[in-house]
Amino acid sequence: xxxxxxxxxxxxxxxxxxxxxxxxxxxxxxxxxxxxxxxxxxxxxxxxxxxxxxxxxxxxxxxxxxxxxxxxxxxxxxxxxxxxxxxxxxxxxxxxxxxxxxxxxxxxxxxxxxxxxxxxxxxxxxxxxxxxxxxxxxxxxxxxxxxxxxxxxxxxxxxxxxxxxxxxxxxxxxxxxxxxxxxxxxxxxxxxxxxxxxxxxxxxxxxxxxxxxxxxxxxxxxxxxxxxxxxxxxxxxxxxxxxxxxxxxxxxxxxxxxxxxxxxxxxxxxxxxxxxxxxxxxxxxxxxxxxxxxxxxxxxxxxxxxxxxxxxxxxxxxxxxxxxxxxxxxxxxxxxxxxxxxxxxxxxxxxxxxxxxxxxxxxxxxxxxxxxxxxxxxxxxxxxxxxxxxxxxxxxxxxxxxxxxxxxxxxxxxxxxxxxxxxxxxxxxxxxxxxxxxxxxxxxxxxxxxxxxxxxxxxxxxxxxxxxxxxxxxxxxxxxxxxxxxxxxxxxxxxxxxxxxxxxxxxxxxxxxxxxxxxxxxxxxxxxxxxxxxxxxxxxxxxxxxxxxxxxxxxxxxxxxxxxxxxxxx
Numbered sequence: 384x385x386x387x388x389x390x391x392x393x394x395x396x397x398x399x400x401x402x403x404x405x406x407x408x409x410x411x412x413x414x415x416x417x418x419x420x421x422x423x424x425x426x427x428x429x430x431x432x433x434x435x436x437x438x439x440x441x442x443x444x445x446x447x448x449x450x451x452x453x454x455x456x457x458x459x460x461x462x463x464x465x466x467x468x469x470x471x472x473x474x475x476x477x478x479x480x481x482x483x484x485x486x487x488x489x490x491x492x493x494x495x496x497x498x499x500x501x502x503x504x505x506x507x508x509x510x511x512x513x514x515x516x517x518x519x520x521x522x523x524x525x526x527x528x529x530x531x532x533x534x535x536x537x538x539x540x541x542x543x544x545x546x547x548x549x550x551x552x553x554x555x556x557x558x559x560x561x562x563x564x565x566x567x568x569x570x571x572x573x574x575x576x577x578x579x580x581x582x583x584x585x586x587x588x589x590x591x592x593x594x595x596x597x598x599x600x601x602x603x604x605x606x607x608x609x610x611x612x613x614x615x616x617x618x619x620x621x622x623x624x625x626x627x628x629x630x631x632x633x634x635x636x637x638x639x640x641x642x643x644x645x646x647x648x649x650x651x652x653x654x655x656x657x658x659x660x661x662x663x664x665x666x667x668x669x670x671x672x673x674x675x676x677x678x679x680x681x682x683x684x685x686x687x688x689x690x691x692x693x694x695x696x697x698x699x700x701x702x703x704x705x706x707x708x709x710x711x712x713x714x715x716x717x718x719x720x721x722x723x724x725x726x727x728x729x730x731x732x733x734x735x736x737x738x739x740x741x742x743x744x745x746x747x748x749x750x751x752x753x754x755x756x757x758x759x760x761x762x763x764x765x766x767x768x769x770x771x772x773x774x775x776x777x778x779x780x781x782x783x784x785x786x787x788x789x790x791x792x793x794x795x796x797x798x799x800x801x802x803x804x805x806x807x808x809x810x811x812x813x814x815x816x817x818x819x820x821x822x823x824x825x826x827x828x829x830x831x832x833x834x835x836x837x838x839x840x841x842x843x844x845x846x847x848x849x850x851x852x853x854x855x856x857x858x859x860x861x862x863x864x865x866x867x868x869x870x871x872x873x874x875x876x877x878x879x880x881x882x883x884x885x886x887x888x889x890x891x892x893x894x895x896x897x898x899x900x901x902x903x904x905x906x907x908x909x910x911x912x913x914x915x916x917x918x919x920x921x922x923x924x925x926x927x928x929x930x931x932x933x934x935x936x937x938x939x940x941x942x943x944x945x946x947x948x949x950x951x952x953x
Contacts, residue, residue, distance in 0.1 A: 387515035388413040388546040390554070392421045394522035397554040400450055402426050402441065402830065403479075404434040408454020410481030413546035426830070426859070429851035431458050433823035435465020435478065436849070440787070440824035442474040444807055444831050446594060448529045449476040455483060459498045464817055467505035470536035471659055471814035472617065473590060475529040478502065482542040485513065502538040509538035515550040523555040532679035533657075534594055563697035564679075566704050570694050574675050575708040577692065578610075581650035581673070583742055586612035587633075591655025591678050592621045597698040598806045601654060604702050605629070608709065609739050610652070613641050615660045616794075616813040620803040628741075630748055632798045634661045634813070640748060642666055647744050649673060653690075655698055659814045663688040677701050756800065763914045766937035769796040769868075771914060776866065777802055779921045780836060784808065785828050789821035789841035792874040792943050797840055819848030822865060826852060829861040836925060839865040843894050843935075844873050850900070853931060857905040860929040864921070867897060868938045878943045897935035904931075911936040 385393070391414060395403075404426045407415045418425050428434045431453040438449030449469070453462050459480040469476045483495050502509045508528045510521055525537040578584055592601060598621045605612050605628055612622050613630040622629045633641040645651065645666040650673045664687040666672070676682045676690035677698060694701050759770040773796055776786065787810045788797045794811060803809040810828070812820050821839045829837045839846075846867050856863055871894055877887035901908025907930055909920045917936060924932040 384549040384551050386413070386417065386546075387518060387548045387550055388417040388541075389420075390515065390518050390550050390552070391522065391541060391546070392417050392423065394519050394554040395423060395450065396421065398522065398526045398557050399447060402437075402827075403450045403452050404428055404437040404441075404827065405452030405479075406431050406434060406454070406458060407452070408458050408481055410455050410483060410543045411452065411479075411541065411546070413543070414452075414479075414481075414541065426826075426855070428823070428855055430849065431461035432465045432819065433826075433849050433852045433855070435462045435469065435476070436817075436820050436823035437827040438476040438478075439465060439469035439472065439474045439820070440810065440827040441831060442469065442476050442534070443472075443593075443810060444828060446530075446534075446596070447475070448526050449474065449827070450479065451476065452479045454481045455498060456496060459496075459501065463501070463505060465820075465823075466502065466536045466538070468812060468815040468817040468820060470505050470507065472812050473534045473594060473657065473814065474536075475534040476536045477525055477529060478506070478536060478538045480538065480540050481546075482511065482540050484544040485542050498540055499538070505536065506538045507535040509540075511540040512542065512545050515545055515548040516552045518550065519552050519555045523557070526557070532591070532594070563700065564695070566694050566696040566701040568704075570692055571701070571704045571708050574692050574694065574705055575712055577650060577673060577675060578608075578652070578705070578709065579712060583648045584610050584650040584652060584739065585644060585648040586610055586652045586654060587645070587656050588612055588614040588618045588621045588654050589656035589678075590615060590617040590660060591657060592618055592698060593655075593806050595655060595679065595698040597655070597702060598622070600699040600702040602626070604706050607706060609741075611644065611741075611745050613644065615656070616798045616811045617657075617660055618655065619798070619801075619809045619811065620806040623804040624802040625804060627749070628745075630745065631752055631802075633666075634798060635795055640751070644742075644745055644748055645672075647742060650675070653677065653688075654702065655679075657814070658683050658685055658688060661813075756802070764939065765912075765914045766870075766939040767911075767914045767917065768939055769793065769942065770800050772866075772868070772917070772936065772938065773797055773800045775918050775921065776838060776840070779918060779925065780838065782808070784836040784838065785810065785825075785832060786838045786840060787821045787825050787828060788812075789839070789845035790816045790818045790875075791842035791845055791868075792878060792940060793840055793842055793868045793938075795875075818842075818845040820845075822846060822856075822863075823849050823852045825863045825865075826856055826859065826861060829856075829863050830859070837861075837863050839863060841865065841867060842874065843867050843869045843871065844892070847894075853901070853904040853906055853933075856931040861931060862927040862929055863931045864924045864927075865931065865933045866921075867933065867935045869894060869897075869935050870938050870940050872940075874940050874943060878940075882944075894935075897933055901931075901933040906931040906933055908933045909935070 441449035898908035
C-alpha cells in the first residue's frame with residue numbers, strides 16, 4: 384500500500400517530470416512532504432502566476448508537459464492567467480491544485496470554491512480526484528490530453544483528505560513512442576496538382592511547425608521548390624531568416640507590408656498555421672485565395688479560412704510526401720529526355736526542383752527587410768531606437784541563444800527585426816498575450832537550457848508585473864539577462880488610443896531605480912546612459928555565470944507609429 388500523495392508523485396515520475404514550479408499551501412502539504420523523497424525538483428516561486436508561466440516555457444522548449452502547483456482558493460486563482468496563456472499558445476502544461484477535505488465541499492468553508500469549474504474555459508481537460516485508486520489513470524490521461532494536438536493545459540485537483548489515503552494501484556507506464564498519423568495519398572496528389580498549377584504560391588508557417596519538430600522538413604521543401612515563405616510570431620526560426628526566399632514575420636495589423644505578398648499570391652500553403660495568432664481575414668478578406676491546410680488537426684471553421692485541401696496528419700511526413708510527389712510529377716515530364724532526378728530509395732537530398740519565378744514584389748520586400756537592418760545599425764541617438772536595440776542584442780548573441788519577449792510595443796519590434804535562425808530561440812506569446820510572461824518564463828528556459836544564454840526583453844510595465852521572481856532567479860543562481868525597455872508608459876495602449884482618439888489616457892507611470900532594485904535582490908543592475916554604451920554593458924552582462932543581470936535602457940518609442948504604417952521602411 385502507498386500513500387496517495389506518494390502515488391501521485393510516482394505517476395509524475397513515470398511521465399518523466401523533472402520540475403514542479405509552484406507555491407505550497409496547507410491543503411497540499413502531504414504532496415510537498417512526499418516531494419522530499421522524489422527525484423522531481425520543486426522550484427519554489429514567489430507568485431503562482433510565475434509558476435504557470437515557467438511551466439508554459441518548459442513545455443514550449445521541451446515539448447514535454449510542464450507542471451505547476453498551487454493550493455486552493457487564491458493560490459488556484461493566481462495560476463489562471465498563466466494557465467490560460469499556455470492553453471491558448473498551445474503549450475503542454477499540467478496545473479495541480481490542492482483542495483479542502485471532501486466532506487466540506489458541500490457547504491461554506493474556508494477558501495472553498497469550485498476550482499475545477501473555474502479552470503473549465505482555460506484548459507483542454509480538468510478533474511477532481513475523489514479516489515486514490517484512480518490517480519494513475521487520471522495522471523496518465525492528463526498527460527496524454529495535454530500533449531495531443533493541439534497541445535494545451537490540463538488541470539488536476541487533489542483534495543487534502545484524498546492525498547492522505549492509501550492505494551495499492553501502480554503507476555501506468557508512459558508509452559515509449561506514439562506513432563504520428565501519415566497523410567492520405569490521394570490528398571497529397573491533389574495538393575501537388577494545386578501547387579504545380581499555381582502562379583504565385585506562398586508558404587505561411589505557423590506555431591504547429593515548432594511543436595511538430597518539422598523545421599528541417601520545411602526548410603528542405605523551401606530549398607527544393609523555391610516557394611517563398613513567411614512565418615507567424617510564434618514560428619520564428621522554423622525557416623532561418625538567412626534564407627533568400629524567406630520573407631520573415633507577418634502579423635502586425637492589416638497594413639503589414641508582408642500582406643502585399645500574401646495578397647499577390649494565388650495559393651497559400653498554410654503549415655501549422657494557428658488562427659489564434661493572426662486572423663485570415665487580414666490576408667483573405669476577398670475570399671480569393673486557394674488554400675492548402677497542413678496541420679496535425681483539421682482546420683478551424685472560419686469564414687475567411689476555407690481550405691480547398693485539408694491534410695490532418697504529421698506535418699513532417701506530409702511535407703516530405705508532397706515534395707516527393709512533386710519530384711515524381713517532374714520526373715514523368717522529364718523522363719522523356721533522359722533526366723533522372725530520384726534514386727531507387729526516394730532520396731531527396733540531392734534533388735533540385737526548378738524554382739518558381741521570383742515575383743518582383745517579393746524581391747522588393749526581401750530587399751527592404753535587409754535594408755531596414757542596415758539602416759538602423761549606425762543610429763546612435765539616445766534614447767535608443769527600438770530597431771537599433773534589437774540589432775545590438777542580435778549581434779551580441781550566438782545563434783542558439785534564447786530571447787524571450789514580453790508583451791507590449793517592444794514585442795512587435797522584436798517580431799519584425801530580430802533575426803532568428805533556429806526554432807525556439809525567439810519565444811513570443813501571441814495567442815493569449817499575457818504581460819509579465821517573459822521573466823518567469825526565462826527562469827524555466829535557463830533551467831532546461833543551461834548552456835545557452837537567456838535574454839529577457841520586456842517593457843517597464845511588464846517587468847514589474849512579476850518582478851518578485853527576481854528572488855527566485857537569484858536563489859537558483861541563474862545568469863539571466865533582463866533588458867528593460869523604459870519609457871514610463873503602457874506604450875502599446877497609448878499608441879492605440881492616440882491612433883483612434885488623438886490622445887492617450889491613464890497610461891503613464893513612474894519607475895523605481897532599477898539598479899538599486901537589482902542590488903536589493905542580490906542581482907546586478909545597470910542603467911544605460913548612451914546608445915554607444917549598450918553593447919559594452921551587454922558584453923559585461925554575458926560574463927555572469929550565476930547571477931541575474933538587469934539592464935535598464937531608455938527607448939525612443941516615437942517611431943511606434945511605423946508599426947501601423949504600410950511603409951515600414953521609413
